[in-house]
Amino acid sequence: MKDLPRVGIMDSGAGGLGVLSECLKLAGGVRYYYFADGENAPYGSKSEGEIASFVRAGLQMFVRLGADAAVLACNTATAACVEEMRQNFAFPVVGTEPAVHPAAAAGCKNVLVLVTPRTAKTARFRALLARERGCVFTVFAPPLLASAMEEFAAEGTLPTLSDHLPKGEFDGVVLGCTHYTLAKGEIARFYGAPVFDGNYGTAQRLFSLMGRDGCPPIGKFSHQKGALTTNKRSASNCDIQTKNEVIFLNSSKKRSKLYTEQMFFLRLMPKNVRISQMDENFF
Numbered sequence: 001m002k003d004l005p006r007v008g009i010m011d012s013g014a015g016g017l018g019v020l021s022e023c024l025k026l027a028g029g030v031r032y033y034y035f036a037d038g039e040n041a042p043y044g045s046k047s048e049g050e051i052a053s054f055v056r057a058g059l060q061m062f063v064r065l066g067a068d069a070a071v072l073a074c075n076t077a078t079a080a081c082v083e084e085m086r087q088n089f090a091f092p093v094v095g096t097e098p099a100v101h102p103a104a105a106a107g108c109k110n111v112l113v114l115v116t117p118r119t120a121k122t123a124r125f126r127a128l129l130a131r132e133r134g135c136v137f138t139v140f141a142p143p144l145l146a147s148a149m150e151e152f153a154a155e156g157t158l159p160t161l162s163d164h165l166p167k168g169e170f171d172g173v174v175l176g177c178t179h180y181t182l183a184k185g186e187i188a189r190f191y192g193a194p195v196f197d198g199n200y201g202t203a204q205r206l207f208s209l210m211g212r213d214g215c216p217p218i219g220k221f222s223h224q225k226g227a228l229t230t231n232k233r234s235a236s237n238c239d240i241q242t243k244n245e246v247i248f249l250n251s252s253k254k255r256s257k258l259y260t261e262q263m264f265f266l267r268l269m270p271k272n273v274r275i276s277q278m279d280e281n282f283f
């Protein structure tokens with residue numbers, strides 16, 4: 001059996017499925033471990049220290065699974081602790097950021113930025129906004145929307161958006177929480193404005209670190225600056241012809257089945273994927 005490059009993707013729940021989907025579309029021949037940290041969700045109401053401890057446990061699990069890279073498919077986790085994780089883990093840790101730059105670059109001037117309550121308070125997020133000049137950002141953090149979207153992923157009932165979202169006229173909306181991207185089309189229609197998210201950018205960044213798009217493979221170029229040896233699995237061809245594998249971790253059979261169904265329902269899952277799940281408790 002081919003030794004596929006291994007990527008661990010984690011989120012507090014179903015939000016990261018959108019990032020996973022972009023990764024699946026960009027390359028073949030990769031094994032993804034998807035960890036939905038449902039026990040500690042929602043991250044948006046937790047402190048930065050608590051979130052860092054949840055993420056650390058997730059990444060330690062990926063280490064035990066021999067991952068070549070990890071993706072925080074969660075804006076909140078990225079804002080709270082991505083730098084700390086990069087310093088503490090030997091593999092590259094790719095984060096997901098609110099797409100404020102793509103919104104500004106597209107010419108939007110009056111932009112609604114939807115994040116979680118925790119993200120809104122972080123220094124990293126504030127610095128991200130401050131880098132974009134010439135754009136007015138209205139930041140709003142709906143307290144219950146991520147949980148409502150998690151329920152949507154499990155049960156298929158879309159929450160009433162007007163219960164969660166502010167009224168207003170905007171020429172662009174940034175979905176700064178991966179859970180919100182599960183209702184991307186509906187939110188675009190709600191505001192009659194284009195929406196932006198970090199899902200595709202995150203997948204692109206992952207593959208640039210995995211030796212695609214002309215960048216050197218994992219280990220030669222990473223936050224660790226040479227601390228790693230070049231990873232042969234990642235340097236090998238992750239060609240689009242080879243099937244990807246997705247393994248849902250530490251989630252019940254029922255939940256992994258729900259996530260799979262939900263991905264098809266939301267048209268997030270390209271067909272050419274082998275799906276399984278791992279029940280063992282890695283903690």
Ligand code: DGL
Binds near residue numbers: 012013016119
């Ligand atoms: N999906 C996560 C994000 O992108 C957060 C959801 C939560 O609050 O757990 O921020």
